[in-house]
Amino acid sequence: MRDQEGPRPGRPRQADVSGRILTAARELIAARSWERISLDEVATRAGVAKTTLYRRWRSKDELAVATLEHALGPLPAATSVRAAVGWLAERVRDPGTRHVLVTLTSLSARDPDLRTMLRSRLRDPYVASLRDEQATREASATLAFDLVVGTLLHRAAMTGGITDGDVADVSDVAEQLMSPAADLPSRDAAGAP
Amino acid sequence: MRDQEGPRPGRPRQADVSGRILTAARELIAARSWERISLDEVATRAGVAKTTLYRRWRSKDELAVATLEHALGPLPAATSVRAAVGWLAERVRDPGTRHVLVTLTSLSARDPDLRTMLRSRLRDPYVASLRDEQATREASATLAFDLVVGTLLHRAAMTGGITDGDVADVSDVAEQLMSPAADLPSRDAAGAP
Amino acid sequence: MRDQEGPRPGRPRQADVSGRILTAARELIAARSWERISLDEVATRAGVAKTTLYRRWRSKDELAVATLEHALGPLPAATSVRAAVGWLAERVRDPGTRHVLVTLTSLSARDPDLRTMLRSRLRDPYVASLRDEQATREASATLAFDLVVGTLLHRAAMTGGITDGDVADVSDVAEQLMSPAADLPSRDAAGAP
Amino acid sequence: MRDQEGPRPGRPRQADVSGRILTAARELIAARSWERISLDEVATRAGVAKTTLYRRWRSKDELAVATLEHALGPLPAATSVRAAVGWLAERVRDPGTRHVLVTLTSLSARDPDLRTMLRSRLRDPYVASLRDEQATREASATLAFDLVVGTLLHRAAMTGGITDGDVADVSDVAEQLMSPAADLPSRDAAGAP
DNA sequence: AGTTAACCGAGACGGTACGTCGTGTCTTAGT
DNA sequence: ACTAAGACACGACGTACCGTCTCGGTTAACT
Numbered sequence: 001m002r003d004q005e006g007p008r009p010g011r012p013r014q015a016d017v018s019g020r021i022l023t024a025a026r027e028l029i030a031a032r033s034w035e036r037i038s039l040d041e042v043a044t045r046a047g048v049a050k051t052t053l054y055r056r057w058r059s060k061d062e063l064a065v066a067t068l069e070h071a072l073g074p075l076p077a078a079t080s081v082r083a084a085v086g087w088l089a090e091r092v093r094d095p096g097t098r099h100v101l102v103t104l105t106s107l108s109a110r111d112p113d114l115r116t117m118l119r120s121r122l123r124d125p126y127v128a129s130l131r132d133e134q135a136t137r138e139a140s141a142t143l144a145f146d147l148v149v150g151t152l153l154h155r156a157a158m159t160g161g162i163t164d165g166d167v168a169d170v171s172d173v174a175e176q177l178m179s180p181a182a183d184l185p186s187r188d189a190a191g192a193p
Numbered sequence: 194m195r196d197q198e199g200p201r202p203g204r205p206r207q208a209d210v211s212g213r214i215l216t217a218a219r220e221l222i223a224a225r226s227w228e229r230i231s232l233d234e235v236a237t238r239a240g241v242a243k244t245t246l247y248r249r250w251r252s253k254d255e256l257a258v259a260t261l262e263h264a265l266g267p268l269p270a271a272t273s274v275r276a277a278v279g280w281l282a283e284r285v286r287d288p289g290t291r292h293v294l295v296t297l298t299s300l301s302a303r304d305p306d307l308r309t310m311l312r313s314r315l316r317d318p319y320v321a322s323l324r325d326e327q328a329t330r331e332a333s334a335t336l337a338f339d340l341v342v343g344t345l346l347h348r349a350a351m352t353g354g355i356t357d358g359d360v361a362d363v364s365d366v367a368e369q370l371m372s373p374a375a376d377l378p379s380r381d382a383a384g385a386p
Numbered sequence: 387m388r389d390q391e392g393p394r395p396g397r398p399r400q401a402d403v404s405g406r407i408l409t410a411a412r413e414l415i416a417a418r419s420w421e422r423i424s425l426d427e428v429a430t431r432a433g434v435a436k437t438t439l440y441r442r443w444r445s446k447d448e449l450a451v452a453t454l455e456h457a458l459g460p461l462p463a464a465t466s467v468r469a470a471v472g473w474l475a476e477r478v479r480d481p482g483t484r485h486v487l488v489t490l491t492s493l494s495a496r497d498p499d500l501r502t503m504l505r506s507r508l509r510d511p512y513v514a515s516l517r518d519e520q521a522t523r524e525a526s527a528t529l530a531f532d533l534v535v536g537t538l539l540h541r542a543a544m545t546g547g548i549t550d551g552d553v554a555d556v557s558d559v560a561e562q563l564m565s566p567a568a569d570l571p572s573r574d575a576a577g578a579p
Numbered sequence: 580m581r582d583q584e585g586p587r588p589g590r591p592r593q594a595d596v597s598g599r600i601l602t603a604a605r606e607l608i609a610a611r612s613w614e615r616i617s618l619d620e621v622a623t624r625a626g627v628a629k630t631t632l633y634r635r636w637r638s639k640d641e642l643a644v645a646t647l648e649h650a651l652g653p654l655p656a657a658t659s660v661r662a663a664v665g666w667l668a669e670r671v672r673d674p675g676t677r678h679v680l681v682t683l684t685s686l687s688a689r690d691p692d693l694r695t696m697l698r699s700r701l702r703d704p705y706v707a708s709l710r711d712e713q714a715t716r717e718a719s720a721t722l723a724f725d726l727v728v729g730t731l732l733h734r735a736a737m738t739g740g741i742t743d744g745d746v747a748d749v750s751d752v753a754e755q756l757m758s759p760a761a762d763l764p765s766r767d768a769a770g771a772p
Numbered sequence: 773a774g775t776t777a778a779c780c781g782a783g784a785c786g787g788t789a790c791g792t793c794g795t796g797t798c799t800t801a802g803t
Numbered sequence: 804a805c806t807a808a809g810a811c812a813c814g815a816c817g818t819a820c821c822g823t824c825t826c827g828g829t830t831a832a833c834t
Contacts, residue, residue: 010809011799018812032321033303035228038789048811054791099302105350106299109292110226112353119351147340150347155339157298158312160305169336173366203778204830210780233821242781247822396783397825403785421614424815435786440817485688491736492685495678496612498739505737514682529748533726536733541725544698545686546691554721560753593805617794628807633796775834785824791817798811803804 018056022070030096034064034103045153058139064104065117071097075099075125081178084130084172085148089167096189099163100151144174211249214239215263223289227296229255257296258310264290268318274371275364277323278341282360285345291355294377295346305363337367404442406432408456411449416482418487420450450490451503457483461511467564468557470516471534475553478538484548488539522564530560582712597635600625601649606643609675613643613682644696650676654704660757661750663709664727668746671731677741681732715757723753 024045039060043050057063071094076087090098108114127141134141151170156162163173217239220231232253236243251254264287269280284290301307320334327334344363349355410431414423425446429436443449457480462473477483494500513527520527537556542548603625607616618639622629636642650673655666670676687694706720713720730749735741 007801008809009807010785011811012801013810014799024784033300036303039791040789050790051792051813054812055810102299102302105347106295107226107228108350109295110224110229115351115353123351143344146348147344147352147363147366150343150345151336151340152343153347154298154343157301158308158316158339160308170340173340173370176369177366178815202776202832205832206778206779232822233820242783244782244824246782247781251822253821385806393827394783395827397782397785399784419686422689425817426815436816437787437818438785441784446816488685488688492681493612493614494736496610496615497679501737501739509737529730531751532734532737533730533749536729536731537726538723538729540684540729543687544694544702544725546694554648556726558764559726559756561753562755596806618796619794628809629796630798630808631806634805637796639795773834776832778830778832779819780827780829784823785822787821788819789821793814793816794805795813796811798809800808800810801806802808803806 013056017046017048017052018066019070021053021056021063022067025067026071026096026100029067029099029103030094033099034060039063061111061114063105064100064107068097068100068104069121071100071121075129077129077133079133081130081134081144081175084126084133085144085171085174086167088126088145088148089152089162089170092149092156093162093167098153098156101149102157105153130178134178140178144177147177148174167178203269206249210239210241211259212245212263214241214249214256215260218260219264219289220291222260222296224294227253228291234258248356254300254304254307257293257300258307261290261293261297262314265315266292268322270322272326274323274327274337274368276363277319277326278337278367279342279360281319281338282345282363285342285349286355286360288354292347293347294342295350298346323371327371333370337370339371343366399413399442403432403434403438404452406457407434407439407442407449408453411453412457412482412486415453415485415489416480419485420446425449447493447497447500450486450493451500454483454486454490457486458508461515465519466560467516467520467530470512471530471557471560472518472553474512474531474534475538475548475556478535478542479548479553484539484542487535488543511550516564522566526563530563533563534560558567591599596625596627597645598649600627600632600642600709601646605650605675605679608646608678608682609673613639615677618642640686640690640693643679644693647676647679647683648700653700654708656708660709660713660723660754663705663712664723664750664753665746667705667724667727668731668741668749671728671735672741672746674740677732677735678730680728681736684732702715709757714755719757723756726756727753733760 003065021042021081025037025042028042034044039053040050046053057066060192072091076084092101104114106120108118123142123145127138127145130136130141130144131138149168151173152162152166155166214235218235220240221235232243232246235256236246239246246256250259265284269277269380297307297311301311315348316335316338320331320338323329323334323337324331341363344366345355345359348359407428411423411428414428414431425439426436428449429439432439439449443452458477462470478487490500490504494504509528509531513524513531516522516527516530517524534556537559538548538552540551590707599622604616604621607621607624618629618632621634621642625632632642636645651670655663669678681692687697702721702724706717706724709715709720709723710717727749731745732743766769
């Protein structure tokens with residue numbers, strides 16, 4: 001979206017509109033897949049015209065990205081690996097948020113821009129905060145992130161939901177991975193597309 | 194797909210047609226996301242009419258499932274955790290196969306039938322073979338499967354591909370998980386949709 | 387539209403569909419201006435999908451042309467100037483037909499193709515039949531056509547309709563124009579765009 | 580358009596703005612049909628905001644009317660039928676003016692107000708001046724007007740332009756019509772909508 | 773050898789959504 | 804009050820795709 005650098009000419013955008021749209025999108029996606037949801041429907045539910053929607057985002061995909069960011073909210077100041085994983089797991093357990101995430105990771109398979117965007121706006125900040133807290137290598141933190149999110153998403157894809165047990169299992173693995181004792185051979189962590 | 198229960202009257206189906214369609218689908222999906230591929234396109238590339246395609250599969254989703262099965266091929270008789278994970282990782286590394294898989298897991302978020310299908314045709318047989326080989330609990334094997342597939346898919350979604358290092362990292366975690374020494378508290382593994 | 391040169395492959399077009407669409411268009415245009423009529427509306431009234439409409443005509447303008455042809459019907463074998471003018475006047479007096487005609491002449495101001503089309507499919511055949519009947523010069527017949535149609539359309543634009551008196555007045559002028567005694571200096575009649 | 584009834588409070592309107600807009604409209608309409616021209620475009624070409632445009636005219640149609648009046652200019656004091664027809668023909672030959680006229684006559688098919696407006700502001704004054712000059716019946720003068728304008732507009736619609744020959748032909752007919760010798764049966768001329 | 777029933781290619785069709793454009797209204801800041 | 808700039812609601816356009824259908828024509832097995 002746009003940075004606000006002083007008042008621009010013309011009628012200013014209504015402040016609440018984007019929020020209403022994003023909320024409408026998340027609510028709809030909780031109950032149906034993104035492909036089956038029409039932008040007309042999102043617009044109607046948000047009490048807004050479809051053109052307004054296209055004025056703020058270039059395409060349906062970009063709206064999906066914004067919906068994810070809106071659903072995730074700001075990163076918390078993590079205090080422990082378990083807490084950090086817990087925050088992540090909590091988001092992934094929410095059906096709406098999870099479906100947006102699944103949709104986006106699916107789309108990112110063939111969209112480098114989307115990939116970069118997901119990395120820089122979601123994974124990188126998260127990994128950075130995790131690494132600050134725990135004196136661990138970036139590679140481990142990155143692996144932990146991919147493992148937690150990936151495993152939980154895939155399990156949900158297999159069973160339809162995520163149980164407390166699932167979260168605990170994944171937490172165990174992640175904690176072990178991040179512990180100083182973990183002796184993963186120093187391999188290059190994934191970074192470049 | 195239909196069961197072939199003895200010879201039926203009328204002109205039999207051309208043997209190679211299904212294979213050509215499935216191959217065309219995999220090739221196309223290697224370069225573009227499934228949502229952006231039209232069945233007309235698949236049909237054209239396979240040198241076939243769209244009608245033929247709908248005579249063999251009921252919907253685009255079912256064609257995706259068949260494409261995945263065709264791409265995965267038969268399960269190998271695994272001899273070790275590392276080898277089993279390697280076989281899985283090799284499939285996931287192939288872009289065409291991976292994209293079909295991503296598409297299907299994404300679709301399964303909203304489709305219980307598809308979920309059941311993926312479990313019974315992909316995960317269950319794999320887990321069974323893994324468990325036979327290694328005297329481990331089913332829960333651990335299932336977790337290992339979800340972890341390997343999920344983590345690798347998610348990493349590919351973040352970076353665009355899967356490196357040898359990625360496979361090795363995931364193998365390490367899976368191996369540790371499957372080892373008899375692994376002392377995960379006995380929690381129920383996910384199973385019901 | 388297309389010539390039918392033997393059976394072509396694929397499902398043949400439903401015979402009555404074009405007629406239903408054209409009739410629906412004429413009925414709608416009798417009550418509202420062409421610009422205010424949506425193709426969705428035409429399609430709905432014809433009991434047809436919008437896509438069918440676009441399969442048969444490339445644009446809204448082309449549909450308007452077809453509607454005019456359909457509304458005019460075949461040229462009659464005219465027996466006298468007065469009868470020929472009468473046939474023309476009768477068409478122009480029908481609100482639906484007249485409005486299609488007005489719309490098309492208005493559009494043709496900036497569309498050479500449309501102009502050519504109107505000339506070759508409407509004016510030329512009419513003038514030819516008129517000239518065959520009466521042993522007159524083409525220039526006079528063409529002028530008579532433009533005069534009858536143009537004057538009546540413009541009078542309708544001024545008053546909202548066409549009276550018997552209008553038709554009679556115009557007939558008088560046209561008859562005089564076509565009479566052998568008419569001594570118009572031999573000027574080139576309009577032809578090239 | 581609004582009447583200017585003495586100085587009103589606040590900032591007065593910039594004098595040249597309306598003229599610039601009307602000129603821009605005429606220039607644009609010379610090259611494209613009015614339906615294909617957007618008000619945004621007119622505003623941009625006039626170096627003006629769309630708001631300004633809507634402050635001065637209520638709708639696109641009203642702007643078209645104003646554009647026509649601006650393009651026609653004041654009625655001349657006609658001295659002869661031939662001169663009067665010449666003045667009319669000259670206006671109609673100018674593409675910009677002609678297209679505005681065509682647009683308005685086309686619109687008037689469905690708009691009684693517009694019809695009344697065209698009659699009272701264009702045809703009636705013209706016919707009055709014609710009748711004053713020549714001692715002829717109103718019916719004849721009115722018919723002459725409709726015949727000249729209608730025929731020329733329709734010929735332009737058929738061929739894309741108006742030649743000297745066209746004007747001469749129409750003048751001949753009009754002159755004959757207005758001559759005292761003309762023995763049209765006394766029929767009521769069109770007047771009521 | 774002829775019949776039969778399914779196969780196949782081709783394309784029409786209904787329906788839904790997309791993304792764009794245009795009109796007319798509105799809401800700001802600035803003159 | 805006027806102007807510039809642009810957001811907004813609404814509605815239509817023309818396109819793309821899905822899944823169904825209806826043709827003509829083909830191909831094997833069964834009578």
